[in-house]
Every structure is written in C-alpha cells, then in structure tokens.
Amino acid sequence: MDALFHGLSALALAVFAWGVFERVRFWFRPELRGNPGGIRWGRALSLAARGVRRLLRPPTLRTLFWNGLVQRQLWRESRQRWLMHMSLSWSFAGLFIVGSGGNFLLDLGVPLTKNDHWFAATNDFLGLTLLLGVAIALQRRFLSPKPHVRTVLEDTAILALLAFLALSGYLVEAARYLKEGTPDGAAAYAFVGYSLSRTLEPLGADWARAYDAFWWLHASSGLALVAYLPYSKLFHMFASPTTIAISAPTAQEVAAWPR
Amino acid sequence: MATVTEAEPLFADPRERPFTARQLLELDACTRCGECLRACDSFRVKGDEGVSLMGMIRRRRQLFREDRSLLRRLFHRDGRDASEDAWSRYQQGVFDCTLCGRCEVYCPVGIRTRDLAIAMRQELATARCMLPQNLDRARDAVLEEGNIFGYPNEERALWAEFLEDLPADLLNKERADVLYFVGCVSSFSPAVQEIPQAFLRVLLKAGIDVGLLAGEEWCCGFPLIVGGLAKDAEQVIRRNIERLHRFGAKTVVFNCPSCYCAWRRYYPLDGVRLMHSAEFIAELVHSGRLKFRPPDAAVTYHDPCDLGRGLGVYDAPREVLRALAGEAYVELTPSRERALCCGGGGDVEIWDPELVGEVNSMLTSAVDKSGAQVVVQGCPQCKRTTQRGLSAKGSAVRTMDIAELALEYGTFTIGAADDSRPSSFER
Numbered sequence: 001m002d003a004l005f006h007g008l009s010a011l012a013l014a015v016f017a018w019g020v021f022e023r024v025r026f027w028f029r030p031e032l033r034g035n036p037g038g039i040r041w042g043r044a045l046s047l048a049a050r051g052v053r054r055l056l057r058p059p060t061l062r063t064l065f066w067n068g069l070v071q072r073q074l075w076r077e078s079r080q081r082w083l084m085h086m087s088l089s090w091s092f093a094g095l096f097i098v099g100s101g102g103n104f105l106l107d108l109g110v111p112l113t114k115n116d117h118w119f120a121a122t123n124d125f126l127g128l129t130l131l132l133g134v135a136i137a138l139q140r141r142f143l144s145p146k147p148h149v150r151t152v153l154e155d156t157a158i159l160a161l162l163a164f165l166a167l168s169g170y171l172v173e174a175a176r177y178l179k180e181g182t183p184d185g186a187a188a189y190a191f192v193g194y195s196l197s198r199t200l201e202p203l204g205a206d207w208a209r210a211y212d213a214f215w216w217l218h219a220s221s222g223l224a225l226v227a228y229l230p231y232s233k234l235f236h237m238f239a240s241p242t243t244i245a246i247s248a249p250t251a252q253e254v255a256a257w258p259r
Numbered sequence: 260m261a262t263v264t265e266a267e268p269l270f271a272d273p274r275e276r277p278f279t280a281r282q283l284l285e286l287d288a289c290t291r292c293g294e295c296l297r298a299c300d301s302f303r304v305k306g307d308e309g310v311s312l313m314g315m316i317r318r319r320r321q322l323f324r325e326d327r328s329l330l331r332r333l334f335h336r337d338g339r340d341a342s343e344d345a346w347s348r349y350q351q352g353v354f355d356c357t358l359c360g361r362c363e364v365y366c367p368v369g370i371r372t373r374d375l376a377i378a379m380r381q382e383l384a385t386a387r388c389m390l391p392q393n394l395d396r397a398r399d400a401v402l403e404e405g406n407i408f409g410y411p412n413e414e415r416a417l418w419a420e421f422l423e424d425l426p427a428d429l430l431n432k433e434r435a436d437v438l439y440f441v442g443c444v445s446s447f448s449p450a451v452q453e454i455p456q457a458f459l460r461v462l463l464k465a466g467i468d469v470g471l472l473a474g475e476e477w478c479c480g481f482p483l484i485v486g487g488l489a490k491d492a493e494q495v496i497r498r499n500i501e502r503l504h505r506f507g508a509k510t511v512v513f514n515c516p517s518c519y520c521a522w523r524r525y526y527p528l529d530g531v532r533l534m535h536s537a538e539f540i541a542e543l544v545h546s547g548r549l550k551f552r553p554p555d556a557a558v559t560y561h562d563p564c565d566l567g568r569g570l571g572v573y574d575a576p577r578e579v580l581r582a583l584a585g586e587a588y589v590e591l592t593p594s595r596e597r598a599l600c601c602g603g604g605g606d607v608e609i610w611d612p613e614l615v616g617e618v619n620s621m622l623t624s625a626v627d628k629s630g631a632q633v634v635v636q637g638c639p640q641c642k643r644t645t646q647r648g649l650s651a652k653g654s655a656v657r658t659m660d661i662a663e664l665a666l667e668y669g670t671f672t673i674g675a676a677d678d679s680r681p682s683s684f685e686r
Contacts, residue, residue: 026323027283047280063369073367077294148293150308155291239288240368246281247369 005219012223019230020238051246060245068241080136087133088162089237094126095169099222114176121189123173127166128192134163154233161225168218170196175211269496269525270489277382285370286323289316295362295372300600301355301607304617309352312362312372315379318349350389353379355614358485358605360568364596373569376605380487393609394486402491405477406443415441416473418452419459426463435470437462438508440499440522442515443478444639450646451639451660458514458536458662465543466673469512475502481521481565486606489525496526503531512539514662516566516638517604523570535566537576537637540665544582551583551668556632556657558584558664559591561622561645562598563638576637576661583668589631599625603640619648626656633657635664 028044054060066072071089074082102119105112114120137159141151173193177186178201186194229235278286291313296302299311308314322345356376363372384390390398400409416430439462445455462469477499480492503511510532513519519535522528534542543549560580566572573595580588593599602608602618622645626634634649634656636642646658659667 023287027287028280029283067367067369071367077365077367081292146293148296150291150293150296150313152291233290236288236290236368239284240290243281243285243288244369246284247371 008220008223012227015227016230019227019235023230023235023239055245063247064241064245067244067247080140084133084136084140087129087136091126091130091133092162092237095123095130095165098122098126114173115183115186117185117189120173120186120193121191123169124190124192127169130162130166134159134166158232158234161221161228165218165221165225168214168221171214172211172218173197174200175207175214178207179211269493269527270484272385272490277386278378281371282375282378285375286316286320288368288370289313290368291317292367294365294367298361298365298597300359300361300602300618300621301357301614303621304614305355307352307355309348310355311352312356312366312370312376315349315352315356315376318345318352319379322346322349346387346389350383350391353383354391354394354610355607356605357564357600357602357607357614357618359564359600361564361597361600363568377485377487377489380485381489382487384487385490390487391610394488394606397486397606397609398483398488398491401478401480401483401495405495406447407478407482408443408447410447412477413474415446415476416471418446418455419471419473422456422459424460424463429469430471430473432470433505434507436468436508437470437510437512438503438506439469439471440476440479440511440513440518441471442513442518442639443482444643445515446476448639448643450643453663454514454639454642454660457660457666458512461536461540461543461662461665461669461671462512464666464669464671464673465548466671470506470508472502472506477502479515479518479521480525481517482606482609484521484525485604486609492521492525496521500526500528503528510534512536514637514639514660516563516569516572517640520565520569535570535572535575535637536660536662537566537579538572540661541575541578543665543671544579548672549665549669550672551665552670554584554587554633554664554668557587557589557630558633558635559589559626559629559631560594560635561591561601561626561641562595563636563641564598564600564604566637567598568596576635579661579665580635583664589629591625591629591631591634593625601636601638601641601644603644608640608644615644616648616651619644620652623648623652623654623656627652627654631656633659633664635659635661637661 028047055064071082071085074085098119102112102114112119140146140149141155141159145151170192173190174196177183177190177193177197182194182197225234229237289312293313295312296308301310302308302314309318325342325345353376358373358376360373363370366372384394396409397407401407404410405412406415419425419430439455439459441455445451459469459471477495479499480495483489483492483495509530511522512534513522514536516535519533522533540549544551558580560576562568562573562576577588591598599622600618601622602615607618608615626645626649632655634645636645636658637660639660642658642660649656649658
C-alpha cells in the first residue's frame with residue numbers, strides 16, 4: 001500500500017512539475033528565445049537573478065506582505081470576499097504544510113502520531129475554515145450571485161474538490177477512531193472528527209475497511225488536486241503573488257511620480 | 260538633451276514579441292474574480308464581458324490554449340489557426356476598451372491592465388493584421404498629414420490667429436524658453452479650441468517666453484501607440500523631438516493629458532521639463548503670481564484618465580481649485596484613482612463612436628449628482644465628450660478646462676513672484 005501511495009505521489013508531483021515548467025517556459029518564451037528559437041539559458045539565469053534581487057528589496061517584501069499575505073486589496077473591496085479568500089488560501093496552505101510536513105517528519109522517524117493534540121486540532125480547525133471558504137464561495141456564486149462574478153464549470157469543480165478533501169479528511173479521522181478506539185481527550189482537540197465518529201458509530205460498519213476506503217479517497221483526491229493545480233485557475237496561487245511582487249514600484253518609478 | 264538615432268528602436272517589434280514575460284505571467288495571474296467588471300464602464304454599457312480585461316484575458320488564454328493544445332500539436336502541427344470567429348470576437352472586445360485604466364485600480368493581483376490591453380492591440384494590429392478599418396485611416400492621417408483628423412497640418416494654429424491680443428511674432432518664433440505643445444484635438448476641434456486660446460493667454464499673462472511649433476507640430480503619437488501601432492508612432496516621436504531640439508526649449512507644456520502622457524512615457528528625453536497645464540497653473544498659484552477672485556458657482560473636478568491614473572497627477576488641479584473656490588469646491592464621486600471615464604479614450608471614438616456617448620452618460624450623471632454648476636477638466640477630449648453629453652441631457656452644468664478657469668477668475672502679477680515659497684511640483 002505504501003509503495004502504491006508513494007508511486008502515485010511521485011506521479012502527481014511529476015505532472016505538477018511538468019505543468020509548472022510549461023507555464024514558466026511560456027511566460028519567458030519571448031525573453032528567452034534566441035536565434036533560431038532555442039532557449040538562451042544565460043539570459044534565463046540573468047532574469048532569475050534579477051528577479052531574486054528584486055524580490056528581496058524592502059518595497060517588494062512590503063507589497064508582498066500586504067497585498068499577497070494579508071490581501072489588503074480584497075479587504076478594501078469586500079470583507080466577505082476577503083474572508084472567503086483568506087479562508088480558502090490559508091487553510092489550503094496550512095493543510096498542505098501540516099499534512100505533507102507531518103508525513104515527512106514521520107518518514108524521518110520523528111515520534112509524531114495523528115493523535116498528537118496539536119496535529120489533530122490544527123487539521124480539524126483548518127478543515128473547518130476551508131469549508132467556511134467553500135461555503136462563502138458557493139453563496140457568492142449560486143445563492144446570491146454578484147453581477148460581476150462569472151462561474152464556469154472549472155470554478156464549481158475546484159470548490160467541489162476542496163470541499164470533498166475537507167469532508168473526506170474528517171471521515172478518515174472518524175473511521176480511524178472507530179477502528180482503533182478514541183484516544184483520551186479527543187473530544188476536545190479533534191472536535192469535528194470525534195463528533196463525526198460518535199454520529200457514525202450506530203451504523204456498525206466494518207470500520208477497518210471503511211477507514212482504508214476513506215483514506216484512499218482522501219489521498220487520491222489530494223494527489224489529483226496537486227497534479228491538476230498548474231493546469232487550472234488554482235495556479236494563480238503562484239502567478240498572482242509573483243505579479244504582486246513585480247508590481248511593487250521600483251525606486252525609479254517612485255522618483256518619477258509627480259509630487 | 261538625449262538625441263535619438265535611427266538605429267535605436269523606441270518600441271519592440273510586436274510581430275516578434277507581442278507580449279512581454281510579465282504580460283504572459285499576468286494572463287496566468289488573472290483569477291477571473293470579476294473586480295475589473297465592476298470597474299469597467301464599457302462593460303456596463305455593452306454587457307459583453309469581452310470588453311473587460313477579464314474577458315480579454317479569458318479569450319486570449321483560450322486562443323493560446325487552442326494553439327498549444329496537445330491534440331493540436333499531435334495532429335495539426337502546421338494546421339489551421341484558432342477559428343477566425345474567435346479572433347474576431349476577441350478583437351471586438353480589445354478595441355472597445357477605452358483604456359481608462361480603472362480596472363487596474365480594482366485588480367487585486369496588480370495586473371497592469373492598460374499596458375496589457377495595449378499589447379493585445381499591438382498583437383492584433385501588427386502580428387495578425389487585424390487593425391480596425393477606421394484606425395487604419397487614422398494611422399494614414401497621422402503619418403501623411405501629421406494629425407489624427409487628416410486636416411492640412413498648416414492649419415494647426417488657426418485657433419491662435421483668432422486671438423486679438425496675440426503678440427505679432429508668436430507664431431513665427433524660432434526659439435523660446437517654453438514650448439507649448441497643443442495637440443491635435445485642441446488644435447483642430449472647434450468645440451475645444453477655447454482651451455489652447457485660454458492656456459496661451461495664461462502663459463502670456465504670466466510673462467512666460469512661450470512659443471508654438473504651429474504647422475511643424477505633429478501628432479504626439481499617443482493615438483497610434485494605444486491603437487497598437489507603436490512602431491508607426493516612432494517616426495512622429497522622432498520628428499517632434501527633432502523640432503523640440505531645434506526650438507531649444509527646456510520646458511514643454513501641454514493642455515492635453517494624452518500628449519503629456521506620450522511625452523512622459525515614450526519620448527526619450529533628458530533635461531527637458533514636461534508639465535501639464537494644471538501643474539503649471541498650480542505653480543503660478545504657489546509662487547503668488549496668480550490670484551483668484553471667488554467664483555459665483557460651485558465647481559467640481561473630473562480627473563482625466565491619462566493625467567490621473569496614467570501619470571498620477573491628482574493634487575495639482577485640486578490645489579488650483581481649492582485656491583479658487585475654497586468651500587465651493589465639491590469632490591466628484593467617484594474621483595481620483597477611481598474617477599469615471601469620459602468614454603473618449605483608447606481611440607474608441609474612431610472605432611465605435613456610439614459607445615463613447617453611452618460611457619460618458621455615467622460621468623455626466625455623476626456630475627449632475629455632485630450639485631456643482633461647473634465641471635472642470637484638464638483634457639480637451641474629456642471636455643468635448645462631457646459637454647456633448649451634458650447638452651444631450653439638457654443639463655445646465657458648464658464644462659471648463661482648468662486653463663479657462665484660470666483665465667476667467669485669475670489675476671496675474673508679473674515679476675512679483677514669491678520665489679521663497681517652494682513649489683510642490685518642481686521635479
């Protein structure tokens with residue numbers, strides 16, 4: 001099972017990496033095309049070095065903090081949209097870091113278990129905020145659609161996938177408690193998974209098999225999302241901070257502004 | 260002063276490189292959030308998402324996808340291009356944009372929307388030969404006659420000949436400290452010729468050694484650049500720079516924000532001071548050379564797109580108006596970075612004149628709501644479209660350029676300048 005999961009993870013990461021490479025190659029195509037159409041790698045390196053230098057300037061870091069991390073522009077335009085976007089982006093990032101970081105630590109032999117209080121509480125909390133973001137997005141798109149919001153199939157599919165990831169995560173946790181027994185204090189820190197396990201308990205299912213099924217559903221949908229990311233609008237999580245960073249005014253631009 | 264040689268191209272050839280790396284990245288950064296639709300007056304009028312930046316980006320991305328799809332690469336390596344219908348729908352939206360840049364203020368991911376829309380036009384006009392027919396004629400007019408209207412360019416300074424108090428040698432001057440670059444619309448459109456007449460009088464009353472290029476002045480190139488014809492604009496830019504060098508002026512003043520924007524952004528000049536009339540008049544106020552008697556009406560100010568969002572000039576005109584009107588100055592809603600578009604930008608008047616009036620009606624409604632009796636503008640094209648819109652609505656609100664206002668309500672003192680007061684507009 002482990003080998004299969006690691007194989008699928010490697011495949012998802014390869015698809016992801018290829019997508020990112022294609023995107024970046026597409027952006028820099030006009031800058032890097034030499035005669036007769038090949039990539040000029042020296043130019044690529046010089047552009048990369050310039051980008052890093054620019055990124056490390058205080059105005060760029062300030063712009064990135066306020067417009068990228070805190071999303072101040074959205075706050076100014078709509079508090080609801082800000083809450084939605086912050087919930088989606090930070091929960092997604094947090095769950096990815098906690099999930100993959102947790103697995104990485106386990107691989108390193110760090111004595112971490114899924115029942116560690118901080119680990120379960122963080123996952124449960126971020127899952128809820130992710131669902132909150134999805135709920136606000138659905139409300140804005142379908143229940144009281146704003147005139148300027150346009151919904152295409154891709155938007156709905158991404159929201160459905162995110163919601164499925166969060167919900168299947170809770171199912172995995174609940175099935176695990178039913179399979180292995182609930183650890184002490186789980187009601188306090190695994191507040192969603194524990195409650196769900198109590199709700200499902202009367203079903204009397206084969207929880208070991210249910211756990212495996214839920215786990216695979218959750219893991220494979222997570223990997224599918226990783227693979228799909230560079231080919232979807234979700235790629236803006238990389239492209240948008242980059243434009244925000246390069247939109248930070250240069251010293252020359254600031255000097256040229258009328259006073 | 261920098262000299263421009265023929266060997267130095269001012270613009271990249273869009274046939275080789277229609278979009279910069281930054282612009283291709285921006286195509287990916289757009290999340291289709293729709294904030295630009297909220298900002299887009301053309302969209303409000305047309306109801307077609309394709310006129311907004313989100314729609315343009317979406318359509319261009321689709322065209323890229325069709326060209327680069329795996330199926331296409333496998334089976335149509337040298338095959339057909341994306342459908343002509345798709346390109347033509349995209350073109351319609353791209354050229355219906357007034358390039359007002361309001362969407363840039365709303366965009367949460369910092370896309371430089373005006374530059375991106377201009378790049379899209381360049382690609383269509385040059386790389387795909389999809390320049391709208393009327394723009395084609397406008398280009399020929401600029402390149403053959405030297406002005407966007409296609410009138411004989413010798414008639415460019417006819418407006419000045421009607422001024423009774425004009426110094427006899429003004430039109431024949433070969434050198435002056437300050438060059439007044441008038442622009443095509445102010446020079447040739449009778450509806451706004453009072454603007455250059457007023458600004459020239461302001462300059463003369465302030466004791467400025469000013470000159471005009473008259474028939475030697477050519478279009479600044481701005482209509483060509485925003486129409487996607489930057490390479491064609493090179494020759495008029497070079498010509499104007501060469502005339503400026505010959506004239507020897509160290510300062511160039513403008514009453515047209517588009518000309519000012521073209522010179523500031525695209526003319527390779529060093530050591531030449533460029534100023535809009537609002538900035539110039541604000542300096543006169545600061546230095547004490549211009550004082551106002553209070554106006555008999557409430558005034559408001561409309562920020563022209565190229566002056567405000569284009570060049571960030573918001574405070575100079577307001578300082579003039581506050582000095583003039585004090586409490587009688589009312590701020591238009593929305594204003595400054597979010598000011599409404601007059602509809603006359605982006606060459607839309609050449610390509611889709613009906614759209615101009617419809618976009619302008621939103622501005623005139625805002626003006627009516629402000630309660631002001633006078634709307635002051637700093638752009639001949641804004642004044643032209645707004646006075647037409649207000650008169651169509653039967654509104655009693657008067658449109659005035661800031662130079663007309665200065666002339667009507669100002670008292671000039673030559674040689675009594677209080678130079679100890681720092682000018683906030685010195686660069």
